[in-house]
Amino acid sequence: MVIFDTIKKRIKGFVKRDEMLNEYTSIRIGGPADILVIPDNVEDFKWLIGFVRKREVRYFIMGNGTNLIFSDKGFRGVVIKTNRCFNEMKIFDDRIFAMSGIDLLKLILKSVENGLSSLEPLIGIPGTVGGAIWMNAGAFGKEVKDCIEKVYFIDRYGEEKEAEMNFSYRKSPFNRGDIITGALFTFEKKDRLEIMKEMEEVKRRREENQPLGFASAGSVFKNPANGYAGEIIDRLGMKRMSIGDAEVSAKHGNFIINRRDATCHDVKRLIEKIRDRVKKEEGVELELEVEFVKEK
Ligand SMILES: Cc1cc2nc3c(=O)[nH]c(=O)nc-3n(C[C@H](O)[C@H](O)[C@H](O)COP(=O)(O)OP(=O)(O)OC[C@H]3O[C@@H](n4cnc5c(N)ncnc54)[C@H](O)[C@@H]3O)c2cc1C
Known part of the structure; x- marks a missing residue:
């Protein structure tokens, strides 16, 4: 109560109690957050982080919620x-500085507009720059890390830092508690029409292969070392398998869609079923790419 009132009084932006998180995730799952805050400016954000850390209040940073599944009980x-x-975003010749809350799409469009090539294979990833860096998002042979020169972040002790980082497949070196504030991206100069042509091809392939009209959190599993999770799931005949309203997409075996009222519990059970079958029949341990966020 005191925490909410203090935040509400101090922060410019959206501050609400018991806000349903399904409204803020692409898979449309998640119960109420005790408090949801969307600060309007960096200064208020920093104050808020200092405040919750000092008071030892549990917190979670999110971008567009396109890789997240919150608990049915909320947060x-x-x-x-x-x-x-x-x-904010700024362009310096063949580099762009983008803050973490910007949509990746906006950054890509800005680069293309300026004849800067690199990130176009990632068109269609619906996250923010921060979310993409956090998990080193990638598609069609390209990863975010490929064009990052430097990342700016606040570490879990509150210190502002900038660093060149080492990333790996769907993994950044950040620890829970680190907050990515922005990054400097480098590009290659290229003909705009050529970049746009490549982007159109990526969009076409996504539309052809992914259930874009349905609520989902993107790929559920990371691809194992020698293959594609979606292909294995398809081969084992698990497309369309469902629990409650959670269903393995008929279009792409690595997507679980929320037909309407799927719960986090449904998705978890479906995932366990898939993992068990894949382990038993193919000897492969599928690792999660989507992230479940615990209630407490
Ligand atoms: C239809 C669809 C297609 C997709 N296709 C792809 C794809 O091709 N490739 C791919 O890699 N992913 C894909 N995704 C998954 C998802 O879009 C990406 O992982 C995206 O990068 C997540 O960004 P976000 O802003 O939504 O992050 P969120 O889901 O909000 O958060 C994800 C994680 O990042 C952390 N985080 C976010 N911002 C910050 C920050 N500023 N500082 C610290 N931590 C932060 C969160 O705490 C959380 O741990 C797809 C998803 C959908 C729904």
């Missing part, structure tokens, strides 16, 4: 969205 603590405060 005990404060969920903080970055998109309104970390929203």
Whole structure:
């Protein structure tokens, strides 16, 4: 109560109690957050982080919620969205500095507009720059790390830092508690029409292969070392398998869609079923790419 009132009084932006998180995730799953805050500016964001850390209030940073599945019971603590405060972008010749709350799409369009090539294979990833860096998002042979020169972040002790980082497949070196504030991206100069042609091809392939009209959190599993999770799931005949309203997409075996009222519990059970079958029949341990966020 005191925590909510203090935040509400101090922060410019959206501050709400018991806000349903299914409204903020692409898979449309998640119960109420004790408090959801969307600060309007960086100064208020920093104050908020200092405040929750000092008071030892549990918090979670989110971008667009396109890789997340919150608990059906919601989140005990404060969920903080970055998109309104970390929203600046600047171009310097063949480099772009983008803050973490910006949509990756916006960064890609800015680069293309300026004849800068690199990130176009990632068109269609619906996350923010921060979310993409956090998990080193990638598609069609390209990863975000391939064009990052430097990342700016606040570490879990509150210190502002910038660093060149080592990333790996769907993994950044950040620790829970680190907050990515922005990054400097480098590009290659290229003919705009050529970049746009490649982007159109990527969009076409996504539309052809992914269930884009349905609520989902993208690929559920990371691809194992020698193959594609979606292909294995398809081969084992698990497309369309469902629990409650959670269903393995008929279009892409590595997507679980929320037909309407799927719960986190449904998705978890479906995932366990898939993992067990894949382990038993193919001897492969599928690792999660989507992230489940615990209630407490
Ligand atoms: C239809 C669809 C297609 C997709 N296709 C792809 C694809 O091709 N390739 C791919 O890699 N992914 C894909 N995804 C998954 C998802 O879009 C990406 O992982 C994206 O990068 C997540 O960004 P986000 O802003 O939504 O992050 P969120 O889902 O909000 O958060 C993800 C993680 O990042 C952390 N995080 C976010 N911002 C910050 C920050 N500023 N500082 C610290 N931590 C932060 C969160 O705490 C959380 O741990 C797809 C998803 C959908 C729904």
